[in-house]
Amino acid sequence: MNRAILEGMEVDAQNRPQSMQQWLELLKKPVRQVVNNSSSQSGKSGKSRQTQNNALTQISSQAQQSSKTIPWGWLTGVLLSYSVLGFLIAPSAGAGSVGLAGTGAVVGVSVLAVVLDLAGAVALSVASENLLESFSRFHTFLILAATSLFGLGLGWLSYQIFPIFK
Incomplete structure (x- = not known):
């Protein structure tokens, strides 16, 4: 053109x-x-x-x-898994885990959080491999850190709006 x-x-x-x-x-x-x-x-x-x-x-x-390939599917997986993780750990972050210890729901939520954390780690691993093909290590780190932190914050905010665990 x-x-x-x-x-x-x-x-x-x-x-x-x-x-x-x-x-x-x-x-x-x-x-x-x-x-x-x-x-x-x-x-x-x-x-x-x-x-x-x-x-x-x-x-x-x-x-x-200089065309860059961005793995949007994997980054969406990272964002969703970390937002669910942020939603699940929001009650313990706000109220303190001492008051919640001993309930059966906390154990179930903790197990679910560990499973989602593993799924997020897999998505992070695949996304980082795909991002490294187009970006430097530092830019890959920034993209993944921002996506993960945004997901955790989004999950925490969702829990503040819809607090299902008390």
């Missing part, structure tokens, strides 16, 4: 597309490799056009290399 815009804004009218249909065809064409054709054009405009084409070729190759 950049190539079509730049060719449409060419200084010399003879180097611009002569009709709207020709310009629209430029949008459909893939970026081509630059061939030295300065002999068919005037010296200065040929060199500037070749420089523009070289720059566009480099930009398109960088864009293809």
Whole structure:
């Protein structure tokens, strides 16, 4: 698209597309490799056009290399598992676990929390492997930490709105 815009804004009218249909065809064409054709054009405009084409070729190759793959399904799994975990541990975080110790519900909730924690760890592991293909280790850490903390906070907030354990 950049190539079509730049060719449409060419200084010399003879180097611009002569009709709207020709310009629209430029949008459909893939970026081509630059061939030295300065002999068919005037010296200065040929060199500037070749420089523009070289720059566009480099930009398109960088864009293809820098495409990032984000595992949205696994990140959603991390978010959901940590939000359920945050919902389950919210009563012990707010009231203190001493007052809740001894009830059978707490044991069941704790077991469920451990199972969800293991599921979250699996989702984190797979998501981190997929993220490392596109991001650095530091950015992967930031993405996973933010997703996990957001899930815990969302679970805690859900418990504050719907307190089912007392």
